[in-house]
Each structure stands twice: as structure tokens, then as C-alpha cells.
Amino acid sequence: xxxxxxxxxxxxxxxxxxxxxxxxxxxxxxxxxxxxxxxxxxxxxxxxxxxxxxxxxxxxxxxxxxxxxxxxxxxxxxxxxxxxxxxxxxxxxxxxxxxxxxxxxxxxxxxxxxxxxxxxxxxxxxxxxxxxxxxxxxxxxxxxxxxxxxxxxxxxxxxxxxxxxxxxxxxxxxxxxxxxxxxxxxxxxxxxxxxxxxxxxxxxxxxxxxxxxxxxxxxxxxxxxxxxxxxxxxxxxxxxxxxxxxxxxxxxxxxxxxxxxxxxxxxxxxxxxxxxxxxxxxxxxxxxxxxxxxxxxxxxxxxxxxxxxxxxxxxxxxxxxxxxxxxxxxxxxxxxxxxxxxxxxxxxxxxxxxxxxxxxxxxxxxxxxxxxxxxxxxxxxxxxxxxxxxxxxxxxxxxxxxxxxxxxxxxxxxxxxxxxxxxxxxxxxxxxxxxxxxxxxxxxxxxxxxxxxxxxxxxxxxxxxxxxxxxxxxxxxxxxxxxxxxxxxxxxxxxxxxxxxxxxxxx
Amino acid sequence: xxxxxxxxxxxxxxxxxxxxxxxxxxxxxxxxxxxxxxxxxxxxxxxxxxxxxxxxxxxxxxxxxxxxxxxxxxxxxxxxxxxxxxxxxxxxxxxxxxxxxxxxxxxxxxxxxxxxxxxxxx
Numbered sequence: 116x117x118x119x120x121x122x123x124x125x126x127x128x129x130x131x132x133x134x135x136x137x138x139x140x141x142x143x144x145x146x147x148x149x150x151x152x153x154x155x156x157x158x159x160x161x162x163x164x165x166x167x168x169x170x171x172x173x174x175x176x177x178x179x180x181x182x183x184x185x186x187x188x189x190x191x192x193x194x195x196x197x198x199x200x201x202x203x204x205x206x207x208x209x210x211x212x213x214x215x216x217x218x219x220x221x222x223x224x225x226x227x228x229x230x231x232x233x234x235x236x237x238x239x240x241x242x243x244x245x246x247x248x249x250x251x252x253x254x255x256x257x258x259x260x261x262x263x264x265x266x267x268x269x270x271x272x273x274x275x276x277x278x279x280x281x282x283x284x285x286x287x288x289x290x291x292x293x294x295x296x297x298x299x300x301x302x303x304x305x306x307x308x309x310x311x312x313x314x315x316x317x318x319x320x321x322x323x324x325x326x327x328x329x330x331x332x333x334x335x336x337x338x339x340x341x342x343x344x345x346x347x348x349x350x351x352x353x354x355x356x357x358x359x360x361x362x363x364x365x366x367x368x369x370x371x372x373x374x375x376x377x378x379x380x381x382x383x384x385x386x387x388x389x390x391x392x393x394x395x396x397x398x399x400x401x402x403x404x405x406x407x408x409x410x411x412x413x414x415x416x417x418x419x420x421x422x423x424x425x426x427x428x429x430x431x432x433x434x435x436x437x438x439x440x441x442x443x444x445x446x447x448x449x450x451x452x453x454x455x456x457x458x459x460x461x462x463x464x465x466x467x468x469x470x471x472x473x474x475x476x477x478x479x480x481x482x483x484x485x486x487x488x489x490x491x492x493x494x495x496x497x498x499x500x501x502x503x504x505x506x507x508x509x510x511x512x513x514x515x516x517x518x519x520x521x522x523x524x525x526x527x528x529x530x531x532x533x534x535x536x537x538x539x540x541x542x543x544x545x546x547x548x549x550x551x552x553x554x555x556x557x558x559x560x561x562x563x564x565x566x567x568x569x570x571x572x573x574x575x576x577x578x579x580x581x582x583x584x585x586x587x588x589x590x591x592x593x594x595x596x597x598x599x600x601x602x603x604x605x606x607x608x609x610x611x612x613x614x615x616x617x618x619x620x621x622x
Numbered sequence: 623x624x625x626x627x628x629x630x631x632x633x634x635x636x637x638x639x640x641x642x643x644x645x646x647x648x649x650x651x652x653x654x655x656x657x658x659x660x661x662x663x664x665x666x667x668x669x670x671x672x673x674x675x676x677x678x679x680x681x682x683x684x685x686x687x688x689x690x691x692x693x694x695x696x697x698x699x700x701x702x703x704x705x706x707x708x709x710x711x712x713x714x715x716x717x718x719x720x721x722x723x724x725x726x727x728x729x730x731x732x733x734x735x736x737x738x739x740x741x742x743x744x
């Protein structure tokens with residue numbers, strides 16, 4: 116094919132140019148076409164979150180040869196390292212010890228079908244659920260510790276099946292997978308940014324990488340070419356931090372929305388794959404959480420704190436001191452109501468949430484929030500009015516009115532369910548709120564075995580695989596809590612088996 | 623390595639008053655840390671892969687200081703015990719020195735992206 120030959124020549128030119136400029140005296144191996152590869156490995160994994168770490172360790176264990184993980188940031192773990200460490204595992208030992216014997220992978224899939232609203236891929240969800248115990252074993256085997264005796268039912272699940280890591284962060288998993296990989300011979304490189312794929316027709320043969328890259332400056336570092344003999348696995352996560360892409364696929368996403376993700380979740384490798392024909396699906400399905408705080412970065416404590424706030428407390432607009440929504444409504448309804456709070460210049464006028472301090476003084480959700488100054492203990496409504504510049508009389512009037520609604524068990528203003536609401540007397544815990552973008556359900560279309568699909572031929576792109584949040588079409592409209600970690604770990608196992616099978620088929 | 627550390631110590635003693643990690647003018651418009659003053663006398667190459675035109679890498683830091691888990695942090699200065707950046711629950715050994723430390727400029731540690739109240743600028 117003419118296209119292929121021209122492309123290889125073009126790449127070779129680029130290679131020679133950049134090598135001459137940055138690596139004088141280096142001897143180049145001329146192993147494929149006219150490209151001067153700087154090095155050659157069997158498997159390249161792009162990204163080092165749950166998916167990448169699981170894929171790297173499992174391909175290594177499958178005997179696939181040399182495995183190289185390329186991470187563009189200065190830390191290992193991507194968004195997974197800062198996630199909440201929840202993992203949905205039907206039939207996990209703690210669940211069984213709690214006497215819950217009627218759960219199964221199929222029960223989990225049932226919940227995910229409801230949440231996916233018809234847009235989910237049932238077969239993919241089933242495959243992942245069926246590998247849940249394998250994913251759990253992978254954790255235990257590499258030394259991951261979970262909270263003892265802890266297994267609970269989280270939003271949208273019909274059974275208590277979510278376990279959580281010892282310290283409540285995905286870092287408990289990523290650090291262990293990474294350290295196991297180091298021991299078993301996986302090669303990890305930080306500050307390696309994927310600039311381009313090197314294709315041979317509908318087959319990926321390597322990557323152009325900016326080595327010593329410093330996020331986010333593309334002028335830093337220098338380009339090298341790394342050949343992938345057997346596979347390139349994309350595990351680069353979502354694109355929730357890419358403001359332009361986010362706005363392009365979902366114009367309703369307010370640009371003032373912060374993001375729960377690590378800074379590196381910018382999706383450029385997803386776009387590169389698309390440029391080579393990979394089929395994008397569900398790109399506009401992006402999950403937001405209405406439980407974010409502007410006073411902390413990332414996911415933070417706010418989500419946990421507001422599980423008290425929404426139920427036992429009230430939310431108030433700082434603009435007029437009034438309640439403005441049913442605090443117990445769903446994410447979308449609340450997000451939209453919150454975002455209507457604007458100053459005259461359009462900037463966010465962050466509403467507050469307040470609840471009684473005394474009943475929750477020892478609750479770790481409160482102690483951590485106060486400690487990290489993303490919530491404040493204030494004794495009176497006057498103090499609140501002063502701190503957040505709220506009209507004091509209006510605030511007092513709203514709370515008096517709210518308290519009568521609590522006593523009556525009815526909320527005539529917003530028809531909120533008042534069964535858990537408490538009369539607000541102070542002292543108070545007060546925090547500020549604004550929604551945050553959380554998860555991209557969309558991404559690259561893959562087959563069940565994690566092969567990336569080319570939209571032009573609807574065939575798989577040879578040697579190119581994708582797993583984790585970079586893939587799309589699995590969860591459908593909305594993803595349930597504690598299922599992403601499971602997906603990433605499980606698909607890291609699946610992809611290693613696929614590559615092994617594909618190589619056998621090729622011989 | 624011992625020789626380097628001894629030199630570092632001497633240099634620290636000589637530059638009275640200035641704190642070990644303080645950022646001061648080093649060469650021309652380039653700023654640097656007081657405790658690294660002796661390295662500047664050799665030029666940029668010892669940190670910058672042999673040439674000031676290239677980025678510094680971790681190996682230069684590790685050569686003198688050891689790896690991340692072997693460097694003690696003064697735990698009395700931590701906001702909470704879990705805020706030990708050299709034994710991070712999120713990254714542990716999987717962090718580059720450069721994620722938190724800048725030689726020529728003040729840099730907030732990577733932890734401060736989320737835990738905004740735990741760390742001073744470094």
C-alpha cells in the first residue's frame with residue numbers, strides 16, 4: 116500500500132531528524148522498515164493506573180517477554196492512586212462472613228443494567244463481573260490490605276458487596292501492584308508522553324515517545340521511538356481533565372466545573388488512537404458529582420461529608436440566604452440547581468451546606484473535613500452569615516422556616532423527603548459546594564477481548580488493545596460506584612490472556 | 623557519595639544564616655538551593671544528564687540522597703502522620719523526586735493538588 120510506505124518514510128525522516136538533534140552518537144538499530152528504533156520491547160503499556168498496572172503484571176506473568184509501562188506524569192498510579200479504593204466483589208469473603216449468600220456476578224450485572232439505561236454492554240459487564248474474584252485474588256496476592264470486616268452496600272447496588280482498601284484510597288492497590296511488578300521484572304518509566312503511534316497499515320508496531328517530558332509542557336524532553344513486538348495496551352484512563360474535549364462532546368458541561376480526577380486525565384492517547392481509525396463511542400456520556408467542594412482538590416472529603424449534609428442538613432444560597440433545591444434529589448437535578456447560583460459576572464456563588472455539629476463531632480467525615488479546612492465549625496447563624504457574606508436576616512428566616520418543615524415532616528418548598536432531616540440549632544458544620552466532573556463512560560470501542568476496533572473496517576486494529584476508562588460503551592449511561600476499579604483490574608487479566616491467544620494464533 | 627555529603631555539610635556551615643533548602647541566586651539569573659551550592663561550582667552537568675540543555679532526572683538526586691523510602695522526613699513537622707510525602711499512601715516508591723521538589727524554583731508538592739492545607743510550598 117502506498118499509504119503505508121509513505122508513512123513509514125515520513126516517520127523515518129522524523130526519527131532521523133530528532134535523533135540527530137538530541138542523541139548524537141547513539142547507535143540506532145534498523146529493525147523495521149526505515150524507522151530507527153531507539154529500543155524494542157515485547158509489550159508496551161500506556162498508563163499506570165489500575166488497568167495499566169494489572170495488565171503489565173499479568174502479561175509479564177503470562178510469559179509475554181519484556182513489558183514496559185509508560186507513564187507521562189511524575190508519579191505512578193494515575194487517577195487510580197487518588198481514587199477512593201472501593202471495589203465491588205460479589206462473593207467476597209467478608210460478604211460471605213456477613214451471611215450474604217445470595218449475591219453473584221449476575222446480580223451485579225443486573226444493577227449495572229439498570230444504571231446503564233439500555234446503553235451498557237451486558238456481555239462486557241458479565242465478563243468483568245465473572246472475573247471479580249480473580250481481581251480480588253490479584254490484590255490479596257500482591258499484598259493489598261482491605262478494611263477488616265468491611266463490606267457495604269453503595270449507591271445503585273442491590274447487595275452489600277463493596278469492600279474498601281485499608282486507607283480508603285486506590286493508592287493502597289496501585290503501590291502494591293507497582294512494587295510486585297518491579298520485583299517481577301516489569302519496566303516502568305515516568306515522564307514518558309506518547310506523541311504518536313507508529314502504524315504499519317492496520318497494525319501498531321510501536322510508539323513515538325517524549326522522554327523526560329514534564330506535564331503539561333510539550334516542549335520538554337526529547338523524542339524517541341520504541342518498538343512493540345507483540346502488543347500495545349492503552350490503559351491511559353479518561354479525559355475528564357481535558358476541558359476542550361469535554362466541552363466539545365458535552366456542551367452542557369459547565370466550564371466552571373472542577374474535576375475529581377488526577378491532573379493527567381487529559382485523553383490525548385485516546386485522540387491519537389481515534390486519528391488512526393479507532394472507533395469512539397459514548398464520548399458525551401460524562402458523569403458529574405454534585406457533591407464537590409471548591410475548597411479542596413480532586414475527589415476530596417466533600418462527598419462523604421455531604422452524606423450527612425444532604426440528609427440531616429440544608430443547603431442555602433449565599434446570594435439570598437434561601438434554600439434552593441431538594442437536597443435529596445438525584446445528581447443531575449442537584450447539579451443543575453447548584454449551578455444556577457452565580458454572581459453578576461457569571462462566576463460561581465458557591466452555595467453552603469450546614470448541619471448540626473454535636474451529633475457528628477466524632478464522626479471521621481467531620482473531623483477530617485474540619486482538619487483540612489474544607490468545612491468549618493461555626494456556632495451561630497450570625498457567624499455563618501458573616502463568614503460567607505450571606506444576608507443574616509434572610510438566613511435566619513430560612514432556617515426557622517426549615518425547622519418548622521422538619522417538625523411537620525413535610526417540605527412544601529421543594530418536596531424533599533424529610534424523614535432524616537434534623538432541626539438545625541447549632542453549633543453547625545458548614546461547607547461550600549459546586550459539582551465536579553467525575554468519570555468518562557465513553558472512549559474507544561473494543562471487542563470483548565479488549566482489542567481496539569477500527570471504525571472504518573469494524574475489524575480489530577492488530578496488536579492494539581485498550582482497557583479501563585479509556586474504553587467506551589461498557590457501562591452505558593452511568594457507571595455505578597466501586598465498579599471501575601473492578602473493571603480495570605479484571606480487564607488487565609483478560610487482556611493478558613487475549614495477547615497470549617492472539618500470538619498463538621499468529622504462529 | 624560521602625565526600626559529596628561532607629562537602630554539602632561544609633558548604634552549609636559556611637553559608638551562615640541561610641537554611642539548607644533555601645532558594646538563592648546561584649549563577650547569573652539561575653536560582654538554586656543553598657545546600658546544593660557546591661554542585662553549581664561544577665556546572666550544570668552533574669544533575670542535567672551531562673549537559674545543562676537536558677532535563678535533570680531522579681538518578682542525580684538518588685546518587686547523593688538515596689531513594690525515596692530511605693530519606694527520613696521530620697515527622698514532628700507533618701500536619702498529620704499520614705501526610706509523610708516519602709511514605710505516601712498514594713505513591714510510596716512510585717514517585718519521582720521531581721514530583722515534589724524543584725531546584726530552581728519554589729514548587730508545591732504533588733500532594734497539594736488535593737490536600738491543599740497539608741503542605742507548605744517547597
